Each structure stands twice: as C-alpha cells, then as structure tokens.
Amino acid sequence: MERLIALIVKEFWAMVRDAKMRIVLIGLPVMQLLIFAFAVTLEVKNADIAIYDQSDGHYSSEIINRIAGSPYFRGIVRLNSYDEVRDAINRQRVIAALVIDSDFDAKRQRGTPTTVNLLLDGRRSNSAQILASYLQDIVTKAGMPVTMADREVTPGSIRRNWFNPNLSYYWFDLPCLLVLVVSVSSLAVTAQSVAREREMGTFDQLLVSPLRLPELLIGKMIPPMAISFLHGTIFLIVAQVIFGVPFTGSLLLFYLSLLIYMLALIGIGMFISAISKTQQQAFLGAFMAIVPLVVLSGFANPVENMPEWLQLLTYLDPARYFMEISLGLFLKAMPLSQVLERLWPLLLISIATLGTATWLFRARME
Amino acid sequence: MAPGNALPATGTTAVPAAIATSVCKSFGGLRALDKVDISIEPGRMTGLVGPDGAGKTTLIRILAGLMKADAGDIHVLGGAPGDDLENLGYMPQRFGLYEDLSVIQNLTLYADMRRLEGAERQESFERLLHFTDLTPFRDRLAGNLSGGMKQKLGLACALIKTPKLLLLDEPGVGVDPISRRELWSMVSGLTHQGIGVLWSTAYLDEAEKCDTVYLLNEGQLLYSGKPDGLNATVEGRTLRLSGFSGRSRPLLIRALDSDTVMDGTLQGRAIHLLMAPDKGPDDLDFLDAGQKTKIEIVPPHFEDGFIARLGGGPKGTSELAERYRTVPQDRDYAIEARKLTKRFGSFTASDAIEFKIPPGRIFGLLGPNGAGKSTTFKMLCGLLTPTEGTGSVAGYDLMTARADARAQLGYMAQKFSLYGELSVKQNLNFFAGAYGLKTAAARAAIASVVEVFELGDRLKVDAGTLPLGFKQRLALACAVLHQPPVLFLDEPTSGVDPVTRREFWMHINGLVEKGVTVLVTTHFMEEAEYCDEITLVYRAKQIATGTPDDLKALSAKLSGLADPTMEDAFIALINEHDRQEAEGPGSKAA
Amino acid sequence: MSVGFSLRRLRALFLKETVQILRDPSTFLIAFLLPLILLILFGYGINLDSGKTRIGLVVQDDSQAALSLATTFRNNRWFDVRTARSIEQLKPLIVNDKIRGIIVIPQDFGKKTEKGETAPIQIITDGSLPNTADFIAAYAEGLRATWAADRAITRGHPELVAKAMPVQLDTRVWFNPSLTSRYFLIPGSIAIVMTMIGTLLTALVVAREWERGTMEAMMATPMQMTEFIASKILPYFTLGLGSMVLCTVLAVMVFGVPLRGSLFALFLIAATYLLPALGLGLFISSATKNQFAASQIALMTGFLPTLLLSGFLFEIPSMPKPIQWLTVIVPARYLVPPLQTVFAAGDIWSLILPNVGIMLLFGIGFFLLSFLTTRRSLD
Structure with a gap:
C-alpha cells in the first residue's frame, strides 16, 4: 500500500511540476472550453443571403422582412440580375440566394400555388441545407397572421421539442464537449506517462523497485482518472452555471459512467504507451487514436446517419456510449436501466483494452 | 603513445591555432567561465580537463563560434570565432551524427557540407574508413553502432577535410578503455600533420598524456601548462x-x-x-x-x-555507513549467477555467465561497450528474463521471486535516473514509498540521508537542476533509503569530478564493511581497483575472473609489461582473447 | 562567413532529409495513414445528408385521412417509422436514443380534414440533437403539406392547394445537387493533412535536430542557415503536395468527389498554403527547440484552428464576434474556400486569387519570423 501511494503521489507531482505537462493539463482544456464551446456549433447563424426580387410586391416584401428579422440571417444583399446572383454565390459573398419570380404576387393574389426559388452554395452543403430548412419555415409562414408565426407553429403541424424546448445548441454542445475534453486530456496524459519515463531512463528504476506490475499500472491510471474527474466536474458546473444547460439525471450515475469510460480510455492510452518507444510516437499515437474516437462518437453526426458498416464500427468506440450517456443524463433524465445498457459494452471495452495493455507491458518489459 | 614533444610538422612559426584571453561567459546569474585564458598550438595536443559543469563545453562552443563570449579577446585561425569554418573540425559531445543515416551517408553529408569533391573525397573516405576501422560497417545505420564506433564515426565526420584546428568535446565519455585508447592514438597521430587539437575530458589519465593541459573547475582556470608541472x-x-x-x-x-x-x-x-x-x-x-x-x-x-x-x-569515515544497519551475514553468497544466458533472436547477448559473490564484497563487471555486461547486470536486477540459467539475489531466486529479490536491492544507474521535474524531497519521498517504508520509518530514513549528504538546503530544488555531484549523491541516497543488503551500481560515477567520486567510494567502502554486497559495472579503471573480484565480459562470454591483482598479474605475463595498470590488464586480456580466437578453436582462454 | 549559399550543400542536406523521411515511420503515419483515416471517416462518417431517421408514429384517429397520412409517413426515404398506440409508449424510446421524434396524428384529424379545416399534426422532436430535430420538423411538415396538396388535387379541390401549401420553396443546390457532404469535407481534410505535414512534422524535425545535437555539429560546418532552412522546406513541401495528390486521387477515384477546377489551380492553392504552414512549423521549432513543446504548440496553433476555425466544419459567421476576429489570423481560413471551390465549382479566380494573396502574405510573415528566430548560435 505504501508503494502504491508513493507512486500515485509521485505521478501527481510529476504532472503538476512539469511545465510541459501543464500545457496539456491546463492549456488544452481551457482552449477547448473557450473555443470549442463557442466555435464548435453546428448551428448556422448570421448567414448572408442574396435576394433577387423580381416581383417586388406586398407578399414578396413580407418574405424579405421576415428573413431580415430572423436571427439566422445577418446581411441581405439585394441583387438585380441572375449574373449578379451567380457572381455573389461564386465568390461566397452569400451562401444562398432567394429568387422571387415576377408573377409571384400576382399568383398569390389569385390563390394559385406559388413557388420561390432558392439557390444554395453546395460547397458548404451542410450549412446550406440547415439554412434551407430555416427558409422553408419562413416562407411557409409568410401570409399567415403574425401571431402564428413563431417557430412552434406551422399551419399544418404543432411542433414541440422535448428535452430542449428552445433548441439551444449549447444544450447539445456542452454535454458532448465534456466527453471530448475528458477524452483528449486523459488519453494524452496516459499515452505520455510511460513513454516519458522510458525516454528519461526512470522506467528501469521503477522496474527494479519492488513495485509490482499491477501496482505500477494502477499508479499510472489514477492521475489521468483524477484529471478527468476534475475536468468533468468543471465542465459540469460551467455547463450549468454559464451556459444554463440543465442536468436532469443522476450525478452518481454520471460519475460511475465517467469512471468506467475512463477505464476504457486509459486502457487505450496504456496500449499506446506500451508500444511507443519515444514520447514522439506516443504523441502521434494518441493523436491518431483521438481522430476516429471523436468522429465515430456521433458528435459531428448522429450515428444513425452513418452507413451500416461504419455504424458497426461505432460499437467499438467507447466515446459513443459515453456521449449518449452524457446527453441522456444532462437533458433526458436517462434512467438507470438505460444507462446500464450503455455501461456494459463500455465495461467490456475497458476489460479488453486494459487487458491488452497489461499483457503488452509484460511482454515488452524486456 | 603520447607524441611527446614532437615539433609541429608544418615548419611555420608556432602561431597558435586559437588563442583566447580573459574569456567570460554567464548564463543567467551563473558564471560558466571566469577570465579563462587558453592557447591551442598547432601540432600539439591540448587538454581541457575538469569535472562536469566546469565550463569545458561552453569554452569549446565559444571557440567554435557557436556561442558569444560576454567578454574576452578571442582569435581562432587568425580571425573571429566562426569566421573560418572551412578549417575547423568540431565534434560535439553527442558526436553530431544522424542516427537514422548510415555511416557512409553521414560521411557524405559532412563531405558535401565542406564541398569536398571528386578524387579528393574518395581518397578521404577510404582513408577515414580505414583509419577508424569502419569499412565493414559503411552501410550500417549510425544509430546501430556501438558507442566506440559512433565516437570514431563522429571523429571521421569532423576530419572529413583535414582541419587546422580540431575541437573535441569529451570524446571519451561512456566509451570503453579500448576505444578510448584507439581514439587517442588516432588523434595524436594527427598532430604530426600540424593540426592543433583541443581534447576535453573528465578522465585525468588522458590529461596526463597531453602536451599542454588546462584545468578548469567551476569556470575558473586552476592550472595551465605541462601536465608534469602539476605533478611536480x-x-x-x-x-x-x-x-x-x-x-x-x-x-x-x-x-x-x-x-x-x-x-x-x-x-x-x-x-x-x-x-x-x-x-x-x-x-x-x-x-x-x-x-x-x-x-x-x-x-x-x-x-x-x-x-x-x-x-x-x-x-575516510562514511557517515552513511555509520548509520547503516549491520547486514547479517547469514548465507554464503549474496548474489549468484548460474549459467545466465540471454539470447535476442539468433544473437547471444550473454553466454553462460557464472559467478558467486559472498556478502560484504564488491564485484565488478567489466567489458567493452556491447560486450554483454549490461545484459548480465539487467538479468540480475530483474529487468530482463534470462533465456537460460538462473540467479539469486539475497537468497531470492530471480525466476520465482523477482519482486522479493527486487525489494532486497538498491539500484543506481548510469544516468542517475531521478525524476528531474520533482524536487529533491519528492524524489526521496517517492523512493521511500516505492520500497515500502512506512511513514515513520520513511521520515527517519529521509532525515538521515538528508543530513549525511547535506541536501538540507536543496530539498525544494528540482532534481533536474542540481549540479551533477548533487544528483549523484541524491541517486545514492534514493538507492539506500531502505538499507538494502545488496547494491547494484551501473557506471555510478561517470562524468563526476574525482573528489565526488572519492566521496562516493568512501560511502561504498563503508557500506561494504557493514556487510553490504555491491555489484558494479564501470568504464573507470580506478573504480575497478576498488573491487574485490572482477569478471571481464567480452563478446557475451566471461574471458577472465579474479581479483584486480590476479588480472594484472595475468596481463603482466601476457603483455610483458612490468607494472600494468588495470587498463593495461583490460586491454591485454581482450587482445589475448582475440588472438586465441584468430588462431582458431582448440586453444582456450586462461 | 567565408563562403555564400551553395547549391551543392543544399542538395546534400535535401538528400539527407529525404532519407530521414523515408526511414521514419511517423512521417508515413502522418503523410499517408492520416489522410486515409480522415478521408474514410469524413467520407462516410460525417454526413448530415443521409439515410433514414427513426421516428415514432402515433395515430389516434382511425379515419381514412389519418390512415392515408400515416401511410405517407411510413413510405418515404427520410423516415423509418415505428407505430405505437400512445405517446407514453414511445417516450422511453426517445430517451433511449432509439427514435429521434414522434409524429402524432390527433383524434379529430379526419373530421377537420373532411370539413376542409386545417388539421394540425403534432411533431415532437428530440431536442437533445437540435439539427436532427430541425430536420424531422421540416421534413415531417413537408410530407404533410405534400400529402394535403395531393389530396386536394385528387379530390378535385385545386383551390385548396394554395391554402394547404402557401408558398413552395424550390431549392436548387449549385455545385453539389445531391448535397453530399463529403464534397466539402474532403477538401477540408486535405487542409488538415497539409497542416499536419507543414506545421507539425516540420516543427518536430527541426526541434529534433536541436535536441539530438546534430544542429550543433552542422552549425560548426560552413553550412549557411538559409541552406538549412531551405533543406527543411523543400522535402516537406514536396511531401505536403504529395499527400494532397494522394487525397485528391482517393477523393476523386474512390469517393467520386468531382474535381471541376483545373489541376493548376489546385496546385497553386495547395502550394501557397504550404508556405504559411511550413513557416509556422519552422518558427515554432526554432522558438521551442524541444519536441514535446513543439508538438503541443503545433497542435494548438496549427491543427486545432484548422479543424475548428477555418470554416470547414463550423460556419465562421455563426461564431461569436471575438472568435470571428480570431479566425482572421488562421491561414487555413483562406485555404478552405478556394479549395472547396476548385473541387465543387471550378476555377473561380475572383475567389481564388484574393485568398491565395492573403496566404502568400502570411507565408512571408512566418518566414520572416523564423529567419529572425533561427540564429546560428547556441546562446
């Protein structure tokens, strides 16, 4: 026990006293918190749109006014020819252009079906598509009494958004960012830990001490675990206090899930550490692991939107499960049974990664 | 052989290749060089001697034009430092080799840097490869060469176009006596061509062979002149x-x-x-x-x-030993190696190594770089599993009770593998805990070593920033906190000054008197003299075992030298082994 | 200095660097494996324009109209529908991420429809995924409106069509009619790969020379610093372009991404971007002289801004003002639009040239900085 405690204390000091580690521990998360939370949003706001209004009547003006009043659009560029429209899109002055035909108002007056043309910049197809759905909403409501024009109501349907009534993107981003931040920092710390000692020559010193391999591994696991708990807790507080994201589930379940998730992730980090000879390799290894971990987690894109074979791969990604749990516990008050449904695969992954890492360490001790 | 007082072959009047007066250089508030004068004469070996941190590297870098002096008057090859790089040969401490390039690629690169072309270049390659015995290894990656070979390749790169001034920064560090001696004779041969050589070293026996010696300590010039002047x-x-x-x-x-x-x-x-x-x-x-x-x-x-x-x-009296427990002498042998063999694939790194060390003795493992002594050492402290054979430490079998065996030993490695970013106190706390000392015992043990090694006012300092001598003390302190009956020392005093080395051995001698058993590997022949028994490992095999006197006597017989030093013995025994190998099987080593 | 710039030394240094690149597995990892992983993940993983979203459907009315609308929801390319009797039944499924929304056709739906009144359906979305929620709402409403219009026509009440579908949006997407997101993500991953090679690898290899002491030995030869810097730039410049070519070939051949612009424009854009990327890498390494610090700083100043602030994944105008200002100094911000243009649209020089110009300025700036910091001195 003394041995284990000594090792853990040492690992903590080594982490805190090393200026370089402080970059990883403090610099990265702060940067992630500040820039990610604000920059990483899949919401589209303040877009510039071109309008080529050939009708210039009551109805077309109403549409334009509604667009001007929408938070999604910032600048409206009035154009007077198709050539100008083409040029504005080509040069990315605008991401979309609304072209209203000259007979638009006349048709509206007659009550015949009317069409508005929307031209989108397909180079930025995701944002364009999101804007298209906003615009669809706006033109649909055009001509309806203003009182009915809020987002909840369209003529044919009443919409309700469960768990996030105002569809705030922060409510989605922050629970996901929490997962990313704890993943990146703990993976970086774990992957570096042994590789660093190897490079500095202290690893031999550890191996000739009476520390046993399990002690060594546990000692190396505790600090990244603690860091992730710290970062996780900070994010938990920041999300609620600064961004107003509700936490509706059980805190206990949250920390339990974090613990099991960390085991899986530390297993991966240890694995990288075991096969790396230098810090350089460990760094690149961790980087190469983080990219698929994040992409397959469902953050940038819901898992169900991926092709079948890629969906199968996401079952191997621990971040996928923890991201669902995080969103679930923040917004949906996810019950125990459903959390457990995601925890057991996570547990299997932890056993596999930790087991492999331990085996590799034993094999590579020589 | 030292060139003695051979006159410069160039025949020109002896204008110094480099001359510097009153050189000063500080880093932060630290004085690295304090009014140092030096003159490097063509055709002479000039020795720059002093312990680690004395300022040798700084002085060499200033002469090479890689650093600016704060003050002083410096002329190198008739100009300011760095002006005439065409005629300067420089070998930095780590040889400056690209480890992922082959021998010939390294040479080609340096030749191109100096724009050596055509026949002259071919001639230079042939000469240098032959000169350094690297011809068979021309396509091997520099990173895969042994320490001695790297050093020779580094020298060859510095000599690619015969320079007028050759600056060598500790070419002998970490290299075995044979390679060191070979390098010395290569370089001293060059002085006959009129090259001025500056050879920096922490080995005082090398200094003795120089024409002129500059002795640096903590940035100050303690002595300059002929070596026998100091002896006088x-x-x-x-x-x-x-x-x-x-x-x-x-x-x-x-x-x-x-x-x-x-x-x-x-x-x-x-x-x-x-x-x-x-x-x-x-x-x-x-x-x-x-x-x-x-x-x-x-x-x-x-x-x-x-x-x-x-x-x-x-x-002479070691405070550390005075406070150490008396190790009970309850078994015949504290360390045993029984036919220890380690193979990596088809390569045998150590072959049936066998020895027994009674308690309270110092046992030395000697051998050239890459001979297998490190492998043997690592097997005995449990870092490597033997392919065949077994061993025991303090009665615990290495195969079956590794962790128990490890609890019985103190380990101090070459590079003083401490945690550089932890403070002295945190290092001590960690090692006390890692060896399972309970809180009270740990506190007492730490207090005791802090007093003995005078670490008191440095407890909060990062271990990485300590002067080398203190690092070495701290490393020893960490290794003996749990008062182990067995100590493993891997090149324990490499690079430290003679006084610190004396102090270290004073402690070791004291501990041995208390019954501690010591296994040591070293390149310092002076350390070998402290051993009760030595085994010489060469090409994975033990070629000779005995007391230092036995080995010297044996080598006296082999080489005909009247009073061989330990280094002479080392070389003679290895040469003898090579000779027998060359004669073919049948003849056996003595 | 006794002699000036020598092409011969440059050639030797260049060859040395090339041999090292070929022998180093990490170069291979970054230059070839990373593009492959990124392309596969971005090619398949990140696309909002994809398959069917699972939703629940609660039909509380058994009128013919309700059943007809329910059939419309069941048979379309956007939704994968699971039917239930009540919302309560579906609630656990939505919490459990099994479905992303619920459509409720209310009790009086049939009656109101027959009377010609507007009969609203209820759309419940999983607000924890805001974009998916918006899609479900938009498409569900669209389906309903189309259904209503069709019904009006088949029933012979064309006058009702206008009421059912007030204004139709006829959307045409230029450059990418099928809205395949890999069309814009793949040019983005080229940006990432070139940043990793230009900034990270370059920072690492120069820092390695300082750490291993080879820099010291080289500085004591007649080598010029300009030769040294040029010898670092040329191979990584080539490697960066090579990796770009690999990405492009894979994108075009395997993922069917169109390349509408000219190869000349593509090379011009990529080559210009490598200047600031390499310049930043050199600057970082000569400022830190340490591999670990160089890698972390390269990650924070090179990789992350390219990923997050270049506008390739996230819209710059959507970000808060201070972060928008920050993006002005991210060179990749000027790479992504021309790159996407060359792939999807063609050689639109009015967009390409200004961006190339800005990247060139950044390149010059970073190079000046690194020349100022890389001195021939160990001080």
Missing part, C-alpha cells in the same frame, strides 16, 4: 602501501581520517596515498599496518596533483 607540486608525497596485514578498506579509512593524508585510493591489495604537504613515508606509523608493510614513494599521477590543487579528498 606533489612530488615525493605519493606513496604506495602494500604487504600490510588485515583488510585494506579499514586501513584506507583510517588513513583518510587522519590529517596526515590528503587522499587515497585502493589499488587491488595495495593502497595509493597522497600525503599532506611536508609529510612523507615516515609519518604513517599511526596506521599500525603490520610488520611486513612496504611503503614506497611512487611517481605522482595527474590526479594526485589535481586533488591536491582542490585541497584534498574527503575523509
């Missing part, structure tokens, strides 16, 4: 004691504790003493060494002069 200051005060009765270590401790003796070292069964000023052979009666004791005046070594200049070595 201690002429008549260096004695050799032999034939005494009883154990040699307690005798040495007694001698060092007295004010009559400034310094002393073990040399096998004999003791080498440096007497205080005005003291001589007649002042040693207090030792009470026995009737048959033979005391003779011997010629001083450069190291004697150096130590005298520094005011003498440490006292």
